[in-house]
Amino acid sequence: QVLLQESGPGLVKPSQTLSLTCSVSGGSFSSGTYYWSWIRQRPEKGLEWIGYMSYRGSAYNNPSLESRLTMSIDTSKDQFSLKLTSVTAADTAVYYCVRTVYTNYPKFDSWGQGALVTVSS
Amino acid sequence: DIQMTQSPSSLSASVGDRVTITCRASQSVINYLNWYQQKPGNAPQLLIFGASTLQSGVPSRFSGSGYGTEFTLTISSLQPEDFATYYCQQGYRPLTFGGGTKVEIK
Numbered sequence: 611q612v613l614l615q616e617s618g619p620g621l622v623k624p625s626q627t628l629s630l631t632c633s634v635s636g637g638s639f640s641s642g643t644y645y646w647s648w649i650r651q652r653p654e655k656g657l658e659w660i661g662y663m664s665y666r667g668s669a670y671n672n673p674s675l676e677s678r679l680t681m682s683i684d685t686s687k688d689q690f691s692l693k694l695t696s697v698t699a700a701d702t703a704v705y706y707c708v709r710t711v712y713t714n715y716p717k718f719d720s721w722g723q724g725a726l727v728t729v730s731s
Numbered sequence: 732d733i734q735m736t737q738s739p740s741s742l743s744a745s746v747g748d749r750v751t752i753t754c755r756a757s758q759s760v761i762n763y764l765n766w767y768q769q770k771p772g773n774a775p776q777l778l779i780f781g782a783s784t785l786q787s788g789v790p791s792r793f794s795g796s797g798y799g800t801e802f803t804l805t806i807s808s809l810q811p812e813d814f815a816t817y818y819c820q821q822g823y824r825p826l827t828f829g830g831g832t833k834v835e836i837k
Binding site: 656657658659670672673674706714715716717718719721722723724 | 823
């Protein structure tokens with residue numbers, strides 16, 4: 611069974627860079643069947659897809675965040691990462707890393723527990 | 732972007748009730764439609780994909796239907812563990828979710 615675990619600072623100052631890493635265990639990381647996604651949920655709000663990438667490095671981002679977003683993948687460590695620059699209070703959210711099954715279209719079948727990131731001075 | 736609109740945004744129901752949640756897409760997503768359940772403090776869990784296919788391990792009281800722009804999630808007999816928030820998600824980039832339907836105890 612795959613397990614995903616987010617890690618990173620829980621508090622980021624405005625205008626700085628939010629950085630999170632997701633560690634994946636239980637196999638499947640280098641399988642071509644899966645992409646690896648980030649999804650966030652702002653307080654009392656719904657879900658927002660941030661982007662996903664394959665283990666080969668092909669990435670697709672939400673255009674609303676693309677100018678501030680960098681995703682990367684480290685297959686030697688079974689990890690993938692997110693960097694979001696120039697953050698504001700609007701980026702305060704629970705950030706989930708998610709395994710994404712891509713057959714015909716994406717579906718999010720395994721989620722990390724989520725990491726709360728607060729943007730505040 | 733494809734907008735996903737869920738209705739109602741919340742509902743109150745009793746154990747044993749039949750519950751139906753609707754999700755409408757602003758343009759056709761054919762059957763690229765998934766449903767998720769989220770309980771407080773937990774991550775969402777995939778319930779249904781392809782509009783009507785149950786994810787492994789999901790009880791058969793859950794069912795999904797629809798095609799194009801209109802979809803429904805039905806719980807045939809609501810159980811105590813089903814009180815949660817439900818989200819639909821469409822499969823064209825940028826991927827988008829509905830605003831959620833909170834199912835509460837009556």
